[in-house]
Amino acid sequence: MPQIIEIPERYYVGIRATITMATFNVVADRLGEIFAWLAERGAAPDGGPFFRFLVIDMEGDLLVEAGVPVAAPVAGEGDVYAGVIPAGRYVTETHFGHPDQLIGVVGAVRGWAKEQGLAFDMTTEADGEHWGSRLEIYKTHPEEQPDMNKWEIEIQFRLA
Incomplete structure (x- = not known):
């Protein structure tokens, strides 16, 4: 069941790309590059990697x-580049399983939020949904657990 939690602002480094669902690997495959970039500068990660969705048009x-x-x-x-994930109240849910199953989890979380009368930090524009903060955080290291069906992934959607 989803929970609402208060999260402080968080610093990160990242790479941004315009992709489609079919070309998601264009951005996902660059995570190793980000880790290497941090290591070259003597900076340590402070948690698992994530994907932050800024504009979404599933089609x-x-x-x-x-x-x-x-x-x-x-x-x-x-x-x-350096960025900051904004502080705020977030709806969060943890998924155990393959990332391909997240579409169903996201749908369930959005349905739950609607039933609760909650609004996300999101607007609908001509080019899709614009999110203030929508995250998929990967808690499982793929080298430690190569079976994607056993991964732990937390989604966090900031509330308006």
Whole structure:
């Protein structure tokens, strides 16, 4: 069952790309590059990698960030930039299983929020849904657990 939690702002470094659902790997495959970039600068990750969805049109383009949280601000460089995930009240749910199953989890969370009378930090524009903060956080390290059916993924959607 989803929960509502208060989350402070969080620093991260990331790479942004416009993709489609069929080309999601274009941004996902760059996570290793971000980890290497941090290691070269002596900065440690402060949690699992995530995808931040900024604009979503499931039938068209998505504007997505692949990111890695850091404990303190790190200056960006090149394709890697520094960002801040905004503080606020978030609806959160943990999924255990393959990432391909997240569409159903997201639908259930959105349905639950609607039943509760909650509004997300999201507007609908001509090019899709624009989100203030919508995250998929990957808690399972793929080298430690290569079976994607056993992964732990937390979704976090900021409330309006």
